[in-house]
Amino acid sequence: MNELAERTGSERVETPRLSASASRFISGTKGLLIGGRFLPAASGKSFEVFDPSTGRLITRCAEGDKQDVDLAVSAARAAFENGPWSRFTPAARCRTLWKVGELVLEHADELAELEALDNGKSVSIARAVDVRLTAEMFQYMAGWATRLEGSVLPLSFDMVPNTLFHAFTRRQPVGVVGQIIPWNFPLLMAAWKLAPALATGNTVVLKPAEQTPLTALRLGELVLEAGVPPGVVNIVTGFGEVAGAALAAHPDVRKVAFTGSTEVGKLIVKAAAGDLKRVSLELGGKSPNIILADADLDLAIPGAANAVFFNHGQSCVAGSRLFIQEQIFDAVVSGVAELARKIKLGPGLNPDTEMGPMVSEVQFERVTGFLKSGADQGAHAACGGGRWGERGYFVEPTVLINVRRDMKVYQEEIFGPVVAAVPFKDVDDALISQANDSRYGLAAGLWTRDMAKAHQISAKLDAGTVWVNCYNVLDPSMPFGGFKESGWGREHGHEVLNHYTEVKSVCMAYSSV
Numbered sequence: 001m002n003e004l005a006e007r008t009g010s011e012r013v014e015t016p017r018l019s020a021s022a023s024r025f026i027s028g029t030k031g032l033l034i035g036g037r038f039l040p041a042a043s044g045k046s047f048e049v050f051d052p053s054t055g056r057l058i059t060r061c062a063e064g065d066k067q068d069v070d071l072a073v074s075a076a077r078a079a080f081e082n083g084p085w086s087r088f089t090p091a092a093r094c095r096t097l098w099k100v101g102e103l104v105l106e107h108a109d110e111l112a113e114l115e116a117l118d119n120g121k122s123v124s125i126a127r128a129v130d131v132r133l134t135a136e137m138f139q140y141m142a143g144w145a146t147r148l149e150g151s152v153l154p155l156s157f158d159m160v161p162n163t164l165f166h167a168f169t170r171r172q173p174v175g176v177v178g179q180i181i182p183w184n185f186p187l188l189m190a191a192w193k194l195a196p197a198l199a200t201g202n203t204v205v206l207k208p209a210e211q212t213p214l215t216a217l218r219l220g221e222l223v224l225e226a227g228v229p230p231g232v233v234n235i236v237t238g239f240g241e242v243a244g245a246a247l248a249a250h251p252d253v254r255k256v257a258f259t260g261s262t263e264v265g266k267l268i269v270k271a272a273a274g275d276l277k278r279v280s281l282e283l284g285g286k287s288p289n290i291i292l293a294d295a296d297l298d299l300a301i302p303g304a305a306n307a308v309f310f311n312h313g314q315s316c317v318a319g320s321r322l323f324i325q326e327q328i329f330d331a332v333v334s335g336v337a338e339l340a341r342k343i344k345l346g347p348g349l350n351p352d353t354e355m356g357p358m359v360s361e362v363q364f365e366r367v368t369g370f371l372k373s374g375a376d377q378g379a380h381a382a383c384g385g386g387r388w389g390e391r392g393y394f395v396e397p398t399v400l401i402n403v404r405r406d407m408k409v410y411q412e413e414i415f416g417p418v419v420a421a422v423p424f425k426d427v428d429d430a431l432i433s434q435a436n437d438s439r440y441g442l443a444a445g446l447w448t449r450d451m452a453k454a455h456q457i458s459a460k461l462d463a464g465t466v467w468v469n470c471y472n473v474l475d476p477s478m479p480f481g482g483f484k485e486s487g488w489g490r491e492h493g494h495e496v497l498n499h500y501t502e503v504k505s506v507c508m509a510y511s512s513v
Contacts, residue, residue, distance in 0.1 A: 018349070022113040025218060026059040032068055032237060033220040035075035041238070042067040047210060052120040052357040053347035053392045058280065060211050064238035069205065072234040073252050076176045076203040077233030080332075085203065090146040092139040097142035099226040101135040104191075108132075108224065111215055115187055121311060122395070123349050126187075133474070134191040134219075134322020141195035142475035144497060148200060153505070159433070160509065173201035174278065174500055175254040178247040180240070180262045180268070181216070183209035183359050184270055184314040184415075190216045192491050193257050194223070194233065200500040205234045205253070207244050209260075211360050212287040213237040240264065251275050257499065258282070259316075262440070262485045275374030280499045281490035282316070282481055284413045285442030287463065288435035290317030292427060293327050295447035299469060301335035304419070307445055307471040309343060309397050312355050313417035314363070316486075317443035319471060320414060321433060322421045329423040333401060336419070337383035340397035345388050357393040358416060364393035367416030374400055374409040379420070384469035385495040405437065427453065436462045441483025445471045464490070 018026075029046050031038035042048075045063035062068075079085055088096070104111065111134075112127035121130070150169040157165060177197045182489065186208060197204050208216035220235045236243050244264075248256050255278035258268045262283040272279045289307050291300045307319030324332045346353040355440040357365040364387075365480035371385055384398030395416055403410050403420040410420050424431050435444065444463035448454055458466040464482040467473060474480065474492075481490040491498055 004080060008320070015024040018082045018113055018117070019110055021107070021110045022115055025110070025114065026117070026214065029060040029062065030217050030237070032062045032064050032072070032236040033217065033233070034068070034072045034226060035234070041065065042071070047239070049118065049211075050360070051117055053349070053361050053394060055361070058117060059214070061237040064207075064236035064243045066242065068236050068238070069243055069246040069250060069323070072236050073176055073178075073247075073250050074206045075231040076205050076234055077252050079229060080173075083231055084229050085232045088203065090148070093199060093201065094142045094143040094289070096227045097138050097195060099147065100223055100228070101138035101142070103222040103226055104131060104135040104138065104219070107218075111187060111218060111350065114214045114512060116356070118212045119183065119186055119359055120348045120354055122351075122353045124351050124353070125311075130185060130188045134187050137188070137191040137476050138195045141199040144196070144494075145199045148501065149499065150503075155507070162512050163308060163509050165507055165509055167505065168277075170504050170506065171200075171501045172504055174253055174502055175202060177202045177204050177500065178250065178253040178256045179204055179206070180207045180244050180247065180256070180258045180260065181209060183212040184311060184316075185479075186212040187215035187219060189259055190219055192259070194219075196230065196491075196496045197257075197500050198232070200497060202255075202500050203232045203234075205236060205247055207236050207238065207240075207247055210237065210239050216405055223488055244344075247269055248272055249274060253277060255279070255499065265487065276497065278427065281487040282489075282491060283440075283442070283485060283487040285316045285318070285440045285482065285486050286318050286411070286413050286438045287317055287440070287443040288321045288323055288438075288456050288461070289445035290323045290431070290435060290447065290457070291325065291328065292446075292448040292450070292453065293325040293326075294449045296449060296469070297331065297335065300447035301332055302331065302472050303445070303447060303469075305336050305339040308419040309340065309355065309417050309504065310472055312358065312395075313367075313397075314359060314415050315472075316413075317465070317472065318415075318444075319445050320419055321410065321435075321438075322419050323424050323431065324421060326425050329421070333382055333399060334342060335420070336400045339419075340383045340399055343397050345394055345396075347392070355397065355417065358395055359393070361393055363415065364395065366394050368417065370409055370412070370414045370418060371395075371398065372418070374403070374407060374420075377404070377407045377409075379403050379407060379409055382421070384417070405434070411438070414495045427457070432457065432460045436460075439485045442459070442468070442486035443482075
C-alpha cells in the first residue's frame with residue numbers, strides 16, 4: 001500500500017505515502033510472537049486486517065487458537081521459571097524497560113502510521129498522544145523495578161521460651177500473566193499492561209484486539225530489540241471468543257488483566273473462576289460531565305467537546321452525558337455543536353485529520369444504530385446525527401438534545417462521537433443522583449469556579465476519576481479504574497503493582513541467648 005487516495009463525500013482526500021518501514025511491516029502475513037520467534041498459527045489459519053478509513057485490506061495476521069495459547073503460556077512459564085529474566089537485577093529490568101521507551105520514541109513516526117492505518121485515528125494525534133504516552137508508561141514503570149520493597153514486622157508473639165523472631169515481607173512476581181487489550185488505543189493499552197507486569201518481574205501472553213493487532217506486534221519486536229529475553233513477552237493474535245477465552249481459562253496463567261467491554265469482562269471473570277486466578281478489569285463507562293452556571297465557558301465548552309469527541313468518542317471515559325445548568329444550557333449546546341461542526345474528518349493517515357472513522361463496520365453499525373434509536377425516541381440532533389461521506393466507517397460528531405433518562409442514548413455506552421446534553425436546575429442531591437444513575441462509574445467531569453462545590457460534588461460522584469475544570473488528563477502516576485460495572489482494580493501508579501505481585505510473609509526464629 002504505497003498511497004491512499006479516497007473520495008469521501010464530495011471531497012477527494014489525498015493522504016501521504018506510508019514510510020518504507022511501515023510498508024515493509026504490513027507486507028506478508030504477520031505471525032504470532034512465541035518464545036522470541038514469529039510463527040504461523042498451528043492451524044495455519046490467518047485473518048484479514050482492514051483500514052477503517054476505506055474498508056480496504058491492509059494485511060493478514062495469524063489466527064491463534066487454544067493450541068497457540070498453550071504454546072505461548074508454556075514459553076512464558078519456562079521464561080519465568082528457568083530463563084534469565086528471573087535473574088535480572090532490578091536495575092537491569094529498569095534499564096531494559098527504559099530502553100523499550102527509547103525505542104518507541106525512536107520509531108514514533110512508524111508506530112503512529114501503523115496506528116492510524118489500523119485503527120483510523122489521526123496520525124498526528126497518534127504521534128503526539130498515543131506514542132508519547134506509551135514511551136512514558138514504560139519509562140515511568142521502569143523506575144518501580146528498583147523500588148519494590150518489603151517491610152520488617154515488629155512481632156508481639158512471645159509464646160516460645162528463649163526465642164526471638166525476625167519477620168519480614170517480600171514482594172514477588174505473580175508468574176505468567178494473560179493480558180487482553182481493546183482496539184481503541186491499541187499501542188497505549190499494550191503499554192499499560194506490559195510495563196507494570198514486566199517491571200515486577202512477570203512474564204506475559206498478550207492478546208491484542210483482532211481489529212487492531214499491528215502496533216502490538218511491532219511493539220513486540222521492539223521489546224526483543226531492547227533486550228527482554230525470549231519468552232518473556234508473547235503475543236497471540238486472534239479472536240476473543242477463541243484465543244482470549246483460552247488465555248483467560250488457562251490453568252498456568254496466574255493473573256488476567258483485561259480492558260474492554262463490561263459484557264466481555266463478565267465472561268473473563270467466569271473463565272478465571274475455575275482456578276481462582278487473579279483478575280483486574282478496566283471496563284465500560286457512561287461518564288457524566290457537569291457544567292455549573294459559574295463555570296468559565298471559555299474552558300468548559302471546548303473541554304466538553306474534547307471530553308466526548310477525543311479519539312472519535314471511542315473512549316471508555318468519554319463524557320457522553322453532558323449535564324448543563326439551565327441558565328447556560330443553550331450557550332453550551334450551541335458552543336459544543338459549533339466546535340463539532342468544525343472538526344476535520346478524514347483518513348487517519350492525513351496529517352490534517354482531526355477525527356477518523358469508527359474502527360470497524362460493526363462499530364459503525366452500532367453507533368449509527370444508537371443515533372437511529374435516539375431519533376426514534378424523540379431526541380434531536382443539534383448537529384451531526386448520521387454518517388459522514390460515502391466510504392469508510394465515518395460518523396458525524398453529534399450533540400443530542402431533548403434526551404430523556406429512559407432513552408438508550410442516555411443509558412448505554414455508545415462508544416462513538418455522540419453526546420447527550422441534559423439541562424438541570426439546581427446543584428443538589430437530585431443532580432448527584434442523576435449523574436450517578438448508571439451501572440458504570442469510570443470517570444466524571446465538573447466545571448465550576450467554586451472550589452467548595454468542586455470538593456463537595458467530586459466527593460459524591462461514583463467515579464474512579466473525577467476531572468475538575470479539565471478532562472482526559474491521564475498520567476502514569478495517577479491511579480485509573482472504575483466503580484461499579486466499570487471494573488476491578490486500578491491501573492497506573494503504585495496501585496497497579498498490587499495486581500502483579502504476591503506479598504509473602506517470612507518468619508525466622510532464633511535463640512535469644
